[in-house]
Amino acid sequence: MKPFARVGDRHAFDTIVDARSPAEFELDHMPGAINCPVLDNEERRIVGTLYKQSGPFEARRVGGAMVAANLARHLQGAFAERPANWRPLVYCWRGGLRSGSMTTWLRMVGWDAQQLAGGYKSWRRHVLDTFESQVPQLALVMICGATGSAKTRLLQALAALGEQVLDIEGMARHKGSLLGALPDIAQPSQTAFETALADRIDTFDLTRPVFVEGEGARIGQLNLPVPLVARMRASPCMEIQAAWPARLAYLLQDYAYLGDRPDWLATQLGRLTPLLGRKTIAEWQALAHARDLPALFTELALRHYDPSYERSQRKHFHAWDNRVAVPANDLSEAGIARLAAHVAALAAQRETPGR
Numbered sequence: 265m266k267p268f269a270r271v272g273d274r275h276a277f278d279t280i281v282d283a284r285s286p287a288e289f290e291l292d293h294m295p296g297a298i299n300c301p302v303l304d305n306e307e308r309r310i311v312g313t314l315y316k317q318s319g320p321f322e323a324r325r326v327g328g329a330m331v332a333a334n335l336a337r338h339l340q341g342a343f344a345e346r347p348a349n350w351r352p353l354v355y356c357w358r359g360g361l362r363s364g365s366m367t368t369w370l371r372m373v374g375w376d377a378q379q380l381a382g383g384y385k386s387w388r389r390h391v392l393d394t395f396e397s398q399v400p401q402l403a404l405v406m407i408c409g410a411t412g413s414a415k416t417r418l419l420q421a422l423a424a425l426g427e428q429v430l431d432i433e434g435m436a437r438h439k440g441s442l443l444g445a446l447p448d449i450a451q452p453s454q455t456a457f458e459t460a461l462a463d464r465i466d467t468f469d470l471t472r473p474v475f476v477e478g479e480g481a482r483i484g485q486l487n488l489p490v491p492l493v494a495r496m497r498a499s500p501c502m503e504i505q506a507a508w509p510a511r512l513a514y515l516l517q518d519y520a521y522l523g524d525r526p527d528w529l530a531t532q533l534g535r536l537t538p539l540l541g542r543k544t545i546a547e548w549q550a551l552a553h554a555r556d557l558p559a560l561f562t563e564l565a566l567r568h569y570d571p572s573y574e575r576s577q578r579k580h581f582h583a584w585d586n587r588v589a590v591p592a593n594d595l596s597e598a599g600i601a602r603l604a605a606h607v608a609a610l611a612a613q614r615e616t617p618g619r
Contacts, residue, residue, distance in 0.1 A: 359383035409504030412511030421604035
C-alpha cells in the first residue's frame, strides 16, 4: 500500500507527527500533533540559505546529514518506546522531503508510518473548507447579555450538561472587551485560532443547537472567520438579563486578578482616551491605582459598556428584535447551573434554531 494518507484519515492513526521546525509548529499545527523536527529552526535557515546561494545539491548534502542526526535522536528518544504495531501519520509543510524522509525511516524500522499528502497545507485547506461548508449549517444560538452577565460561565455550564458549545473566547485566550486581554498570556496566531475553531466545529452534530457567545467580528488581535460571523449575525438570540448588583458581584469575582495589576489596568484604560476624554480616563486610572475595582467597574459599565450595548447588538444580530429574554439575578455557581438548565430547556422548546 502506498504510504500516503489524507486529512480525513487522521483519526485512524495512533500519533500525528509534525516534522517541521519548532517555529513552524508553534505558529500552528494539526490538533494533537507532537513536534519531532527533522530540521530545527537554525538548521532550516542554514539549508534554505544554501539552497539559494549554492543550489539544491549542496543544500541536500548538508541538510541530509542534519536530518539523519535528528532522526537518530528521535528514534532514541520520542519513538524509542513505541510498540511494533504503532501507526504514526507524518507531515511537514507540503508533504515533501522532510516528512518523506521521516516516513521512509520509520517504515524501515517496521512501523506502518504514512505521510500526509499535501502536508500542513492540506490541513489548512481542510480548515477553510470546514468554515465554508459546515458553518452555514450550524444551528447557532447566540448567548447575549450586558457586561458581567456571566455568559462565558453559562457556556461552560451548558457544556457540563452535554450541550454543544463553541467557546470562542477560550480559544482566542481573550475575554472579548477592552479588559479582555489576559495578563502575561498571549493570544494564539490567527491560523492556530482557526485550527481550534475548525477542530471543534468538526465534532458538532448539525441537527442539534450550538450555543455561542455574541461576539464582534474581532476578538483582541484575532479575526473570526467570515462565514462564522455571517452565521452568527443571522442566528436567533437569547439575552441574559441580570440586575447591576448581580453583574458587579460576578465581575469582581471574574476579574479579581486585575486588582493585582494596577499599572497594566491603567494602561489598558488609556486606550479609551479618544472616546471618553483625558479627564474621565485619569479618574478611572486613579481608581485602578487605588485598586478600587467596585467603583471602577461601576463607572466602566454604566458610562461606557451599557450605553452602547443594545445599539451594538441590534446592529450585529439581525434577529435581535425577536430575542428571548432570560432573567438571571443569581450569578453564583449554583445560580448559573440553574440558568444553564433553563436556557437548554428554552432551546429545546423552540423549533431547531437556524433551520
